[in-house]
Amino acid sequence: MKYKFLRFxxxxxxxxxxxxxxxxxxxxxxxxMLPAVYIFFLILLLTLPEKTxxxxxPNYYLPMEMKREVLPSISDKMVxxxxxxxxxxxxxxxxxxxxxxxxxxxxxxxxxxxxxxxKKKYKHFNASMRRIFLTVMQYESISRMRFNRxxxxxxxxxxLEGLADYFVDSRWFREALKKxxxxxxxxxxxxxxxxxxxxxxxxxxxxxxxxxxxxCLFFQESKFDFMANSATGAKGIGQLTTIALREVRRLRxxxxxxxxxxxxxxxxxxxxxxxxxxxxxxxxxxxxxLPKILPIPENIEFTRINSAFMRKVGKELVKxxxxxxxxxxxxxxxxxxxxxxxxxxxxxxxMHKVFTQMLADQYAISPxxxxxxxxxxxxxxxxxxxxxxxxxxxxxxxFELSAEVRxxxxxxxxxxxxxxxxxxxxxxxxxxxxxxxxxxxxxxxxVLFTTRRLSRALQRPFQKIREASRHVRHIMNCSEKSQLxx
Numbered sequence: 490m491k492y493k494f495l496r497f498x499x500x501x502x503x504x505x506x507x508x509x510x511x512x513x514x515x516x517x518x519x520x521x522m523l524p525a526v527y528i529f530f531l532i533l534l535l536t537l538p539e540k541t542x543x544x545x546x547p548n549y550y551l552p553m554e555m556k557r558e559v560l561p562s563i564s565d566k567m568v569x570x571x572x573x574x575x576x577x578x579x580x581x582x583x584x585x586x587x588x589x590x591x592x593x594x595x596x597x598x599x600x601x602x603x604x605x606x607x608k609k610k611y612k613h614f615n616a617s618m619r620r621i622f623l624t625v626m627q628y629e630s631i632s633r634m635r636f637n638r639x640x641x642x643x644x645x646x647x648x649l650e651g652l653a654d655y656f657v658d659s660r661w662f663r664e665a666l667k668k669x670x671x672x673x674x675x676x677x678x679x680x681x682x683x684x685x686x687x688x689x690x691x692x693x694x695x696x697x698x699x700x701x702x703x704x705c706l707f708f709q710e711s712k713f714d715f716m717a718n719s720a721t722g723a724k725g726i727g728q729l730t731t732i733a734l735r736e737v738r739r740l741r742x743x744x745x746x747x748x749x750x751x752x753x754x755x756x757x758x759x760x761x762x763x764x765x766x767x768x769x770x771x772x773x774x775x776x777x778x779l780p781k782i783l784p785i786p787e788n789i790e791f792t793r794i795n796s797a798f799m800r801k802v803g804k805e806l807v808k809x810x811x812x813x814x815x816x817x818x819x820x821x822x823x824x825x826x827x828x829x830x831x832x833x834x835x836x837x838x839x840m841h842k843v844f845t846q847m848l849a850d851q852y853a854i855s856p857x858x859x860x861x862x863x864x865x866x867x868x869x870x871x872x873x874x875x876x877x878x879x880x881x882x883x884x885x886x887x888f889e890l891s892a893e894v895r896x897x898x899x900x901x902x903x904x905x906x907x908x909x910x911x912x913x914x915x916x917x918x919x920x921x922x923x924x925x926x927x928x929x930x931x932x933x934x935x936v937l938f939t940t941r942r943l944s945r946a947l948q949r950p951f952q953k954i955r956e957a958s959r960h961v962r963h964i965m966n967c968s969e970k971s972q973l974x975x
Contacts, residue, residue: 594634594635594765595769595772605622605626620775622653622657624773625652626649628686628690629690632690635763635766636756640690640694642701643701645930645970646702646969652701652967655705655966664832665832668832672835674835674838674842676843680778684780685707685713686713688867698877699968701967704967705963705964706964707866708967709963710869713726714830715853716828716845719829729869731791734789734859737868737872740872741871746871750785758781758783761779762779762781782863785856785864789868790855790858796817798847801847806840809839809843813837823837824840827840876899876902876907879895879898883911889926890929891927893969894934897931897961900964901961904960905953909946912947916942920942931965931969938961938962939958
């Protein structure tokens, strides 16, 4: 009887607990109680301390793998442009140069890509062209060995020799650069082109963007001509506009971005004044005097050429025996052709030489000018990097994109802004609801990048749409491996 009573009592207590639980659940279903309980648990979770707080790293020592939350796919797909000397951390930043003898540096430089010109049978190259191509080939290795600073590329992109091939096969090289460098009257400057190439290499390293994408962006924008001036007024290597400079000023409000910009300028000065770099250049046959690179000023001027400058050009031409220097209207016409990348006839070849040198001495020497090579390359890279790492989104949904697709969008946004390219992605999502943006490749994006879709996204005149499409495709053709573009 006692055991029956205990079982009955236990069963009664169990029923009471069950009834109490049902009462609590019923109360939680109340329209006031349920939100209150939810808020209580949310506050509790937010106020609990972390058991293992993340370690502190200064911004400028963060390796690429520490930045996965910014752009998860980029660091995973970066590969070295000079695989024999890659250390596993090609973008690690060190403050001191490596202690290598000049002989070691030169031997390593000669070994890398030594046979490229012979292998390609480019026997018709003049001395300037050979130096330029060997500079492109060798400096990547020298930068890694001397400064521990190298660049990377995406797996879908060309290597150094592939970029050189595109450079040689371009119409600009065949029709312009070879002519300028072969005829002394045009006053071809190896110094200017050298500074452009080294600045692009340094910018690709410090801003951690794929070198082929940056190389091809500047090649398409200006053909590496620091005097380039488009019909719309864009200036310099990166074809900066007043709108672009306003965006650059906004980006430089970030202390991290500003420090990155100034560290790159400091590194370029370190390269230009390094005695072993000077020995390397002398061994290649260069006879150039590199400038001292100052910090990038807060305000960058959108430099405009005035009539007083053009009269000085005319006086210099007359002094050199060129009678047409008295015709200022003709000089304005010729200067516009030069800044559009046109080739003047041999009759006016001396205009190239005088105009280029005076523009460099009066305007481009200032780090505050858009014509300054290093300033233009670095702030243009800052702008391109912003679009490369941009969080493309549709309302609250973020598009998760591969790095190779981000390069294409960045190249388009660099010229036409991110608003139109965001609209392009949103339209694609509506048109192809099942499209997986995570696995979207450069090859697939090329197929989707039609003028019809661009017209709907950019909402601009057809001429601008066609220009945008052609511009991006040229950059893709330059930077991507040819087999991906079939």
